[in-house]
Amino acid sequence: MSLEPLLLLPGVLDAVERARFACEELRWHEAYRRRWREVRAEAGLRSARxxxxxxxxxxxxxVVRALATGGTATRHTVPSGLLDDEPVVTGALRATVVVEGLMPTLGARGAVALPPFGQLLARVHAAATGGWLPPEHVGRLRVDLPPADLTGLGPALGGSELAARVDLLGATVASAPAATPALVVAAVVHAELLTLRPFRAGNGVVARAVARLLLTSRGLDPTGSVIEARALNPYLGAAAGFATGTSAGVAAWIVACSAAVVEGADRARAVAEGVLAGALPAD
Structure with missing residues (x-):
């Protein structure tokens, strides 16, 4: 499967350029000269949230910060009803740790060698779901059972068909030329994982973590600090449009991913300025 034809879809080249410009401007913020690790770490917390x-x-x-530093949410520190969310938040944090451990250092030269795609998915999924998903489903592709999440995206493949599609996606990423825009690669992987839902649960966390890694490892966001925030209904609506396979649906998804990157670069800049000032933004 080649990704180059996607560049011919209406609006995609402009979307690629907007994302590139936003990340390029972010890269030269003063904070990334010596304190990029602090900015990336803080961005990771916010991305996980x-x-x-x-x-x-x-x-x-x-609460995210407390969990990241080894704390435990309690009935005394968390508003009513939020304690039950701790496993999901902790899983998102653990997935963030995995992908940030694979990100290149800022200023590194040459391509980054990532694990084989299937192994990468399994590692991120194990981090995201270990402790709350039954062990037999952790890090393993679905076989007979349907996905228990993202149910609004229609029926999902299973068994050998699913495994073949995941293999094809991995081959597509591995064979994508270096010149293929990272935005397009990450957007396609993100949407394909949402559509395929290769695991019993936790698919969204995996898709977003892997997409973030690809944006950094393939050079669009070398800072590793773009913080994407999405509204649920438009997010799922755009993913459903991609799943139709139509040119309009695929293009709209890539454009939406570009908008999230541009906004995420603004959020990262606010964090970078906060790191320099010693006063991080509250949100």
């Missing part, structure tokens, strides 16, 4: 929120686990940033 946004990803968990799309799973229905909406918690304050203070």
């Amino acid at each position: 946004e990803s968990a929120a799309l799973e229905g686990a909406r918690v304050p940033l203070s």
